[in-house]
Amino acid sequence: xxASPPALEIEPLFLLGQAGRVFALYIGPRAAARGAVVYLPSxxxxxxxxxxxxxxxxxxxxxxxxxxLLLDYHGTGDSEGEFDxxxxxxxxxxxxxxxxxxxxxxxxxxxLWGLRLGALLAAEVxxxxxxxxxxxxxxxxxxxxxxxxxxxxxxxxxxxxxxxLPAETTExxxxxxxxxxxVEISGYRLPxxxxxxxxxxxMLDIEHFGGMQIDWFENVDQPDKPLxxxxxxxxxxxxxxxxxxxxxxxCDPAIWSLHSRDNAPDLVAKTTxxxxxxx
Numbered sequence: 004x005x006a007s008p009p010a011l012e013i014e015p016l017f018l019l020g021q022a023g024r025v026f027a028l029y030i031g032p033r034a035a036a037r038g039a040v041v042y043l044p045s046x047x048x049x050x051x052x053x054x055x056x057x058x059x060x061x062x063x064x065x066x067x068x069x070x071x072l073l074l075d076y077h078g079t080g081d082s083e084g085e086f087d088x089x090x091x092x093x094x095x096x097x098x099x100x101x102x103x104x105x106x107x108x109x110x111x112x113x114x115l116w117g118l119r120l121g122a123l124l125a126a127e128v129x130x131x132x133x134x135x136x137x138x139x140x141x142x143x144x145x146x147x148x149x150x151x152x153x154x155x156x157x158x159x160x161x162x163x164x165x166x167x168l169p170a171e172t173t174e175x176x177x178x179x180x181x182x183x184x185x186v187e188i189s190g191y192r193l194p195x196x197x198x199x200x201x202x203x204x205x206m207l208d209i210e211h212f213g214g215m216q217i218d219w220f221e222n223v224d225q226p227d228k229p230l231x232x233x234x235x236x237x238x239x240x241x242x243x244x245x246x247x248x249x250x251x252x253x254c255d256p257a258i259w260s261l262h263s264r265d266n267a268p269d270l271v272a273k274t275t276x277x278x279x280x281x282x
Contacts, residue, residue, distance in 0.1 A: 014028070021093050025077055030071045030073070039071070043076075043116065052264065053259055061073055063275045064278055076093075088194065126144075143222050144221075211244075213245035223252045
């Protein structure tokens with residue numbers, strides 16, 4: 004006889020954020036929760052490409068007894084506001100608000116789960132929480148906002164080239180952004196303020212890692228392959244600031260960068276096992 008799957012509660016809702024209503028999806032057990040997780044997504048289309056995998060992971064965590072809250076930042080997804088008015092500080096405030104809401108709802112201090120740029124945001128949010136948020140889950144974290152933004156700006160450079168339009172460089176695009184003009188990239192109008200925010204962020208510029216426990220999941224092309232030199236340097240820097248980092252590797256398609264939807268079964272299985280071990 005096959006056991007019935009545990010009953011889950013799934014509730015879309017709006018929370019009052021710093022700049023307006025913020026959409027979130029609650030996925031949790033109907034019974035009393037034994038833990039809590041707030042998900043902070045990545046940037047622009049990376050957020051959308053990973054939604055199905057993130058929802059699957061949240062359901063699996065909820066089945067283990069963890070109340071999960073999946074957040075859309077102000078100006079993104081189904082939240083109020085336009086993307087061209089988004090700011091990093093507002094996103095941090097929204098994340099802190101969401102964590103407080105889930106703590107009150109579940110009775111547990113949440114783990115901050117960040118994907119790509121969301122991991123960098125999670126680290127900053129935790130550092131602002133005066134030690135209240137001290138466990139982080141990173142999926143393929145971005146450690147340097149400037150490097151990340153350069154890669155994103157190259158999408159516009161390539162698009163202009165493909166269409167035979169006047170060429171631009173990542174630096175000329177940055178000049179436009181610094182002047183206050185928004186720039187259209189892959190269907191999103193990137194605001195100058197937000198681009199400047201991202202450009203200025205580095206994981207290792209964050210001073211307060213003391214007491215933080217971080218599970219760092221990194222994509223590799225072969226099982227048991229070590230981290231890249233750059234990623235290992237960041238991990239070592241966090242440890243040097245008294246953070247505790249446990250590295251996990253996984254072999255899956257880079258779902259955040261694929262134009263067609265795909266799954267990340269190794270990542271989901273290993274993340275689920277991590278939370279199951281803590282039961």
